[in-house]
Amino acid sequence: xxxxxxxxxxxxxxxxxxxxxxxxxxxxxxxxxxxxxxxxxxxxxxxxxxxxxxxxxxxxxxxxxxxxxxxxxxxxxxxxxxxxxxxxxxxxxxxxxxxxxxxxxxxxxxxxxxxxxxxxxxxxxxxxxxxxxxxxxxxxxxxxxxxxxxxxxxxxxxxxxxxxxxxxxxxxxxxxxxxxxxxxxxxxxxxxxxxxxxxxxxxxxxxxxxxxxxxxxxxxxxxxxxxxxxxxxxxxxxxxxxxxxxxxxxxxxxxxxxxxxxxxxxxxxxxxxxxxxxxxxxxxxxxxxxxxxxx
Amino acid sequence: xxxxxxxxxxxxxxxxxxxxxxxxxxxxxxxxxxxxxxxxxxxxxxxxxxxxxxxxxxxxxxxxxxxxxxxxxxxxxxxxxxxxxxxxxxxxxxxxxxxxxxxxxxxxxxxxxxxxxxxxxxxxxxxxxxxxxxxxxxxxxxxxxxxxxxxxxxxxxxxxxxxxxxxxxxxxxxxxxxxxxxxxxxxxxxxxxxxxxxxxxxxxxxxxxxxxxxxxxxxxxxxxxxxxxxxxxxxxxx
Ligand SMILES: Nc1ncnc2c1ncn2[C@@H]1O[C@H](COP(=O)(O)OP(=O)(O)OP(=O)(O)O)[C@@H](O)[C@H]1O
Ligand SMILES: [Mg+2]
Numbered sequence: 432x433x434x435x436x437x438x439x440x441x442x443x444x445x446x447x448x449x450x451x452x453x454x455x456x457x458x459x460x461x462x463x464x465x466x467x468x469x470x471x472x473x474x475x476x477x478x479x480x481x482x483x484x485x486x487x488x489x490x491x492x493x494x495x496x497x498x499x500x501x502x503x504x505x506x507x508x509x510x511x512x513x514x515x516x517x518x519x520x521x522x523x524x525x526x527x528x529x530x531x532x533x534x535x536x537x538x539x540x541x542x543x544x545x546x547x548x549x550x551x552x553x554x555x556x557x558x559x560x561x562x563x564x565x566x567x568x569x570x571x572x573x574x575x576x577x578x579x580x581x582x583x584x585x586x587x588x589x590x591x592x593x594x595x596x597x598x599x600x601x602x603x604x605x606x607x608x609x610x611x612x613x614x615x616x617x618x619x620x621x622x623x624x625x626x627x628x629x630x631x632x633x634x635x636x637x638x639x640x641x642x643x644x645x646x647x648x649x650x651x652x653x654x655x656x657x658x659x660x661x662x663x664x665x666x667x668x669x670x671x672x673x674x675x676x677x678x679x680x681x682x683x684x685x686x687x688x689x690x691x692x693x694x695x696x697x698x699x700x701x702x703x704x705x706x707x708x709x710x711x712x713x714x715x716x717x718x719x720x721x722x723x724x725x726x
Numbered sequence: 727x728x729x730x731x732x733x734x735x736x737x738x739x740x741x742x743x744x745x746x747x748x749x750x751x752x753x754x755x756x757x758x759x760x761x762x763x764x765x766x767x768x769x770x771x772x773x774x775x776x777x778x779x780x781x782x783x784x785x786x787x788x789x790x791x792x793x794x795x796x797x798x799x800x801x802x803x804x805x806x807x808x809x810x811x812x813x814x815x816x817x818x819x820x821x822x823x824x825x826x827x828x829x830x831x832x833x834x835x836x837x838x839x840x841x842x843x844x845x846x847x848x849x850x851x852x853x854x855x856x857x858x859x860x861x862x863x864x865x866x867x868x869x870x871x872x873x874x875x876x877x878x879x880x881x882x883x884x885x886x887x888x889x890x891x892x893x894x895x896x897x898x899x900x901x902x903x904x905x906x907x908x909x910x911x912x913x914x915x916x917x918x919x920x921x922x923x924x925x926x927x928x929x930x931x932x933x934x935x936x937x938x939x940x941x942x943x944x945x946x947x948x949x950x951x952x953x954x955x956x957x958x959x960x961x962x963x964x
């Protein structure tokens with residue numbers, strides 16, 4: 432029994448990463464109808480920045496994270512204005528998606544130049560990522576608990592912004608009907624940019640909180656990005672809660688596949704899942720056909 | 727130079743020009759109808775005034791300010807409010823959130839005030855205020871769409887085919903209510919296919935056919951026999 436709880440917990444922790452990146456992707460897609468292929472790399476850079484400020488500039492751990500988040504937000508703001516905005520005016524979907532691929536490529540190369548190709552350990556205070564508590568036979572890693580709490584807090588903040596603030600209302604209105612939203616006086620460029628920033632901050636949190644788990648490497652968030660993408664597809668790509676649920680589901684499926692099937696199969700699992708879901712439910716597991724799922 | 731003045735407007739979608747030079751004038755406080763058959767370009771004209779489309783040629787001024795090609799949000803701030811064709815409520819948002827969107831960027835106090843007015847005029851919306859707007863009936867959605875405009879406090883109101891998909895009796899009721907919903911001095915440009923209704927409410931009208939104006943007149947000239955307009959709509963001699 433404990434063994435299964437252990438596997439389920441492991442799946443949940445990976446699921447948190449997929450859920451957060453899935454959420455970040457759906458957010459931008461839902462409001463702006465843009466697929467952000469740079470999401471994973473952007474998140475990785477947040478992790479690297481936090482590491483750099485703490486380990487190489489001797490900043491306190493928390494301050495380094497704060498700086499990294501500010502940089503993530505500000506950087507995204509600039510990237511949106513410089514690359515996305517001019518293309519939105521042209522009103523075509525594909526050029527923007529290709530532009531995000533270009534941004535991805537650019538950022539990946541910048542980070543490779545800056546940090547090189549070697550893997551590093553992201554150190555956390557007290558090395559608590561190496562502390563494991565035994566509760567009966569259940570092993571709980573202290574950092575995994577931090578991951579869980581961080582995920583919960585992040586999801587709560589996003590939920591609050593979406594459901595309780597004017598920005599959130601604007602995002603929802605925009606997601607439902609762009610022209611009608613414009614006619615209500617909602618500025619497209621304002622909603623768009625804050626959606627991008629919020630999405631990048633969610634990605635940044637993910638990149639930082641999972642850095643100790645994954646080790647910092649130039650492309651350490653790529654795999655999380657792919658799985659976050661799968662999470663978003665599972666959730667129908669138009670539902671924020673669907674994206675989160677899809678991430679958690681994927682995490683569990685993976686964890687239990689590893690238990691019962693060869694490791695190699697677990698790696699292929701996301702592709703298999705996407706294939707099956709698209710066959711059976713092209714609109715995702717958690718979205719109704721018309722895509723008018725609540726946010 | 728008060729009111730809405732459109733001069734030699736040309737606009738379209740991509741390279742496809744749909745409006746080929748149209749002049750329309752609505753004096754301050756005046757109620758004017760824009761009539762025409764399916765595809766004549768009525769909605770295109772309204773969408774251009776409200777900023778969703780940018781004119782390729784010509785000018786649009788409202789109370790002396792050039793507004794052609796302005797950002798829709800800036801136009802809303804100026805009091806240019808459109809009630810779009812097909813109602814366009816946000817189906818997944820509840821009724822009250824739909825109304826809240828109409829108050830976007832403005833003070834919450836103003837919203838409370840507007841909300842009270844709206845709920846007074848349409849008590850059913852208050853009853854359903856927590857329900858998703860997509861679940862409302864067509865008539866209730868039209869109430870909601872009009873209510874958003876009430877909350878937005880228009881100076882220039884653009885209403886696009888209020889009658890679309892609604893029972894004739896209900897449409898008649900909406901028209902009878904219009905004067906009560908918005909203040910006297912609101913400048914109104916109303917798009918309709920149903921000439922009979924529009925003529926009763928508006929003092930003047932224009933008829934658009936294939937993106938060009940083919941007739942303009944006082945409503946009183948046709949009010950007894952709106953079917954006579956049919957020929958103007960369709961371009962056949964009656
Ligand atoms: N989004 C669009 N993209 C391309 N062409 C469009 C678009 N919307 C309308 N058109 C074209 O512009 C012309 C005018 O359409 P418009 O919607 O303005 O007509 P309308 O007078 O409002 O008609 P209706 O009474 O049916 O609403 C039509 O030929 C239509 O096909
Ligand atoms: Mg129309």
